[in-house]
Amino acid sequence: MKRRLLMTLTLLLAAGFAALGIWQIERRAWKHELIAAVSARIHRAPVAAPGPAEWPGLSAGDDAYRRIVATGRFRHDRETLVQAVTERGAGYWLLTPLDTPTFTLIVNRGFVPRDKREAAARAAGNPAGTLTVKGLLRMSEPGGAFLRANDAARDRWYSRDVAGIAKARGLDRVAPYFLDADAAPNAGGYPAGGLTVVRFRDPHLVYALTWFALGGISLYFSWLLWRSARLRPNMDS
Structure with a gap:
């Protein structure tokens, strides 16, 4: 038995x-x-960043890593530093709101080393006026990174949480995604864009x-x- x-x-x-x-x-x-x-999306010509009418239909499976383009003015006074480790070492992603005519788009302008954390140290890389930004559409990363929760009260960010950053910076009409900027150079050298790593386990x-x-x-x-x-x-x- x-x-x-x-x-x-x-x-x-x-x-x-x-x-x-x-x-x-x-x-x-x-x-x-x-x-x-995703590989096919990355190599297509950029399209206009999705506006409010398209936001409800966005999904990671269908829209992540699309090449997009947006025109507006950066609000450098509302930037956010998100801790990052890249091929250039440890530092931060610099996320800056871009005001377009119809909505605000969070732009990950690229990598900033620790010695460039203060805005004054990279002022030459902060363009004024209206400009066009190209890059990849990325979905928001809510909550935080592995074992490290975002702390808005102490301004400590470990993931690119669009909604959390928008709330902390007092932004409205914010797109539910962010734009990972391409490698277009800027006058100050930093932030350094084009460091998106597209890798799937x-x-x-x-x-x-x-x-x-x-x-x-x-x-x-x-x-x-x-x-x-x-x-x-x-x-x-």
């Missing part, structure tokens, strides 16, 4: 592991489709093989139990 229960358990485990393996294969196919779609094949291996092990133990049950009568005789 005990052996039969163990056999049933191992068979159920094998079925469960097989289902998880198949699910990971399906996830891998979905991830590859997403990577292909794709461990699904490894996960699938792991689940299938566990399923195979479960089947093997089930076979051992079945074999033991078949041999037992002969041994008893």
Whole structure:
């Protein structure tokens, strides 16, 4: 009776592991489709930054990493520094509101090293007047980074939380996404744009093989139990 229960358990485990393996294969196919779609968006010509009428229909799956362009005036007095680690080292992303005729768009203008944290140290890189900014549409990153929550009261930011930053800076008509600026140079050298890293984790094949291996092990133990049950009568005789 005990052996039969163990056999049933191992068979159920094998079925469960097989289902998880198949699910990971399906996830891998979905991830590859997403990577292909994002790659295609990145290389298309830029389109106008989505306005208020388009905001309800935006989604990470369909719109993230689209190339967009917007024209307006930067509000340098409302900028926000978000902690970052890039290929240039540790420092900050510089997020600045861009006032367009119909809405405000948060622009990640690029990387600022720690010694350029103060606005006075990079004043030459803060353009005045109306200008056009190009880059990638990125979805908001609410809450904070891993194990580090944004603290608006202390002006400590670890993720590019559009809604949180807009509230902290007293902004209205703010787009629910931000623009990652391209590598267009500026007079002061900083912020340095064009550092967007487009990378998607794709461990699904490894996960699938792991689940299938566990399923195979479960089947093997089930076979051992079945074999033991078949041999037992002969041994008893």
